[in-house]
Amino acid sequence: MTTKFSPTDRTRIHRLPAHGNYDRDVVHSILDEALVCHLAFVVDDQPYAIPTTFARIDDRLFVHGAAASRMIKTLAGGVRVCFTATLLDGIVLARSAFHHSMNYRSVVVLGTAEEVTDLAHKRRALDAIVDRTAESRSRCARPPNDKELAATRVLVLPIEEVSAKIRTGGPVDDEEDLALPVWAGHVPIRLRASDPIPAEGLAPGLVAPSNEKLL
């Protein structure tokens, strides 16, 4: 397996090309940290960007949804899709308004999704999605029964036409602005978890899963 993806005309980063990244490891690490993606698709000439959860296995992305969902029905029809995962890493304050920015890592994958109909593959993909909520969670929770499996459709999107875009660090001000009496720098931000809140009626003695690996 090569260590880099090959950008196409559509995935090559034109604006700020230095922020573009096509390394497989970088793409994977962003995908594995993001808990939510947005899927763009078109219905009746109207594009939509819909948030959903997902999982990655090797170079494949898996999303799922209710069998009746418009998004899943549309995407299962083999239309073009854009998968985007974005991590917001910081706010960048420059001396000039113009150079204000955000630090972020994002991945865009273009392609066509296919439904996963093989039941063993479908179960594996659903387990991977559940495992995004806590490590090995799919081994603790009651697995999907046949009715639940039938009510859920799983789609796979290959990670082939893909690029990452990354901005890090502080502001890049123009030299003539450097002495201005304006605070400049960056503020790192990240998702953090609070203490787990147990469900009502929980059987006694159960311990919440650690989310150390999650956030």
Next chain:
Amino acid sequence: MTTKFSPTDRTRIHRLPAHGNYDRDVVHSILDEALVCHLAFVVDDQPYAIPTTFARIDDRLFVHGAAASRMIKTLAGGVRVCFTATLLDGIVLARSAFHHSMNYRSVVVLGTAEEVTDLAHKRRALDAIVDRTAESRSRCARPPNDKELAATRVLVLPIEEVSAKIRTGGPVDDEEDLALPVWAGHVPIRLRASDPIPAEGLAPGLVAPSNEKLL
């Protein structure tokens, strides 16, 4: 001004309709908390979902970009766009794999963007975007000069065809699963800021802006 938006066939929430919300105040509060949106648009039959920052003024959304950006050039052409802002609020762990979920608040706005060419309006929109990084930041930073203004295009999207979708709280397990020896509950998550990191060469005595209102 009415307190509710009217859903259309495209924005009415069909899946889990109880999660749909059309209240103006709710829509505004989600938009004002989100620092990033995804814009979905189509170029050569390929949909894209691209992350960007934005600001809201009343019932209008503003986005900006380099004049050369493909996204801005495409959207300024008056094509259909979908604006989506998503806040991830928590992870929901159920006794059954099937009922695992995420807590979130999202807003979807459909429509057509227009370029803001009036310079006073354009400056006001850019100030509002800069003010997302810290309160009143546009009054501290060096304002855009004519060259910077010309290099930046601003688009406005009216908040008319809009819906919010919200999930809160713990898992909703099936009754026959409630006694299973599986921890269930939810883990609140939110974006948090760390201490600001000053830029190199900062003039002495300057104080970082408080981000209390930001995150």
